[in-house]
Amino acid sequence: MSQQSLRERLAILADAAKYDASCASSGTARRTSRGGKGIGSTEGMGICHAYAPDGRCISLLKILLTNHCIFDCHYCINRKSSNVARARFTPQEVVDLTLTFYRRNYIEGLFLSSGIVKSSSHTMEQLIEVARILREEHDFRGYIHLKTIPEADPELVRRAGLHADRVSINVELPTLAGLTRLAPDKNAAVIEGAMGDLKGAIVEAKDARRRFRSAPRFAPAGQSTQMIVGADGASDADIVTRASTLYDRFALRRVYYSAFSPIPDASAVLPLQRPPLIREHRLYQSDWLMRFYGYRPDEVRAAAGLDGMLPLDIDPKLAWALKFREGFPVDINRAPRELLLRVPGLGTRAVGAILAARRERRLRLEDVGRLTVSLAKVRPFIVAEDWRPVLLTDRADLRALIAPRRGAQQLELFAA
């Protein structure tokens, strides 16, 4: 085989990594490079250094150490039987690339993953070596996210957390049946076991630091996971259920949803058509409802249709409100925070502003208009000093009145 240049390998190994959705670089401990030998800092909030035309942020150098793989997962472009170009980096090459990009302010840090070569533990050791060189030899204080390999020796998985800000293990598919069918080499029990180990290590390290300031940090930005949407038959309700269980059981920071996208040289078992991107967006919205708006998983499921799918033309919060209209209208001047958060069109920011402002005076509809993006959406669901939606809430065509006119298409354009 001819020698591939660094550029060629970068292209191959970045291309192979792009199906990982996460690019977050937030939520870790604050650090600066002052008083150190190297470079790097982390703020509470991550920085997106560029955006690609797919609308996704580029915050980290997201690459694989190698895309050679002994596994044969159908949805994965790097599976053993896939006919893609293969390449590998040495740990030192990844370190150099990371520092070269970081110095020019292209990235916040590194997100490193890998195909499985030789064995899971061998691969994991290589990943850890990259992080170790960056931290120990270069005193790099930027962000590091390591994808850990559930089948690797648990001791290695623990070592990863000592260098990395975030560790993650992908659950891959929302259903057990999907995993068995599409990822024959993976085992749900092993994946969950490893996630459980990580949770234990994170909790333990937090506890130790509470007592001894010198205790080492362990993955201060916690752990996350990813599942692929649209490759198996799981409905939105299934996915929401699965996600909430994962949040509960493993104290995850985030569950990422990745709409299955047709990959070159796909296995014939897979659908070639992608699910609508808006579906992924609706799942993130329902995820938000559970994490920041106080909805229980069964309430989010109730927003879905009989087939278990969330509507694509309206967001899940509006769908819920239209279904459970008896809880509305909500009095903007009296209702507690929990109820205000249920009003379609009021985000956490707007609710905070309303709570602060109404301590000063009673709010009129016009005031609410200044605090929200779309008064038309909010109006049918609230009571203000000078406003009462007498008939609106009961109208059968309410959905048509407030649903965005051009439907899902338009929303997709502005989706985050």
Place this chain on the structure above:
Amino acid sequence: MNAQPAPDLAEACAVTLDAPDDFAGWRETARRLLQLRVPPDRVVWSVAGEEAGDLFAASAFVPDAPTDAAPPRVPRRFLDLAGKGLLHSCPDRFALLYRLLWRLQDRPGLLEDAADRDVRSLDELVRTVRRDIHKMRAFLRFRAVSEEDGAEHYVAWFEPQHHILRASAAFFVNRFTTMRWAILTPQGSLHWDGEVLREGPPARREQAAGGDPAEALWKEYYAAIFNPARLKVGAMLKEMPRRYWKNMPEAELIPALIAGAQARESAMVERGAALFVGPRPASLAAVAEGIATCRRCAIGCNGTRAVAGEGSARAELMIVGEQPGDTEEPRGRPFIGPAGQVLRTRLKAAGIDPERAWLTNAVKHFKFEDRGTGKRRLHQNPTAREIDVCRWWVESERLLVRPRLILALGASAARSVLGRTVSVQSLRGKAMVLEDGAELWITIHPSYLLRLGEDARETEEQRFAADLGRAAARLRELAPGV
């Protein structure tokens, strides 16, 4: 407040601040104005060196406040917000801040009223400035240049929208402490030598050197991490507006990436067709000849023998399987292995004579896993791409035979006929009308039955028989002679 009467100021009071981000100056002056009880509509604010706000302002100075005047009190939060809002480039910002300060004296809770017009305006200013600071941290790009002493020096050119240069310095110092760098902007420049931060005069774009070999690598990365299957230009533009593009090396790739994206996705689906040029084969014999030498996919190149379709050239029924197997390949005939036997038996049971149908496969060569000499070759599923390449041959057979009914066995066969992957389980046992009027019936591949355990096998065999029965009945309707 103190009962001291306001001094007799002229029509308006003009204040000139030292710099557009001179918060300390604004704060000091505003405190004095407040103590003198000068109402907001009597003050005209401007910045030294910029166009004066009101040329006819009479008074050019603010007298000292009476020494016994009580210092005005404001919430700590106001100072934080004002410090940020003042960095905005809007010329009215000083007046807005003073008006809020004035109103706060009577309404200490005013800032909580987010629906108030002035509070809202301040909030807007602060948000815009924060965003500008954030975008500077995000989109500023350093370029490495070698100094005479051989050390690396990093230079960036950036054009902020607001007066945020000084406010941004700490971030870059904290992040790149051990590097030597300079940030040049039209408002001024910052120079860090590893220990001391120096401010310099406004700069021009040309002063930031061009060309850093790392940019080629970065562009390679940017193009590769982009997923052409999901184009969301609006989402990109919302977060990375065009005005930032000219100083970001990767941005010059964007138009080409967008243009290529849709083409790339559809190419992924239809890649097969482009490999074939010239007219389609004129006879089934020509198809057989063509596939024998076809090397358009990896399976074609594995040294196995191609297996052509066989049966009646004028068949009303065409049966498509997946690919030849371990038995079929050496003998060059389709459906003679174990699965083929099951099929032939079941067809006869359903009243279909296999000899009068056209029997063929979605893929013409045998794809297998080589486990060494002497071992049986283990069947491997063809990939979607391999099926798509071979579609050209299957389509050619269809055009020549012109069957009324096509029976596709399994997912690979269905894909071969339809050009897309469908769910066999949900479509089996019913007709799909194809473009040329022929009907497609989908069922499982008989090899599936061979892999099942005793219990499941019985049920599945019945379902398979039922599928065949329905297809056979339909075939008799379409072509009563069969």
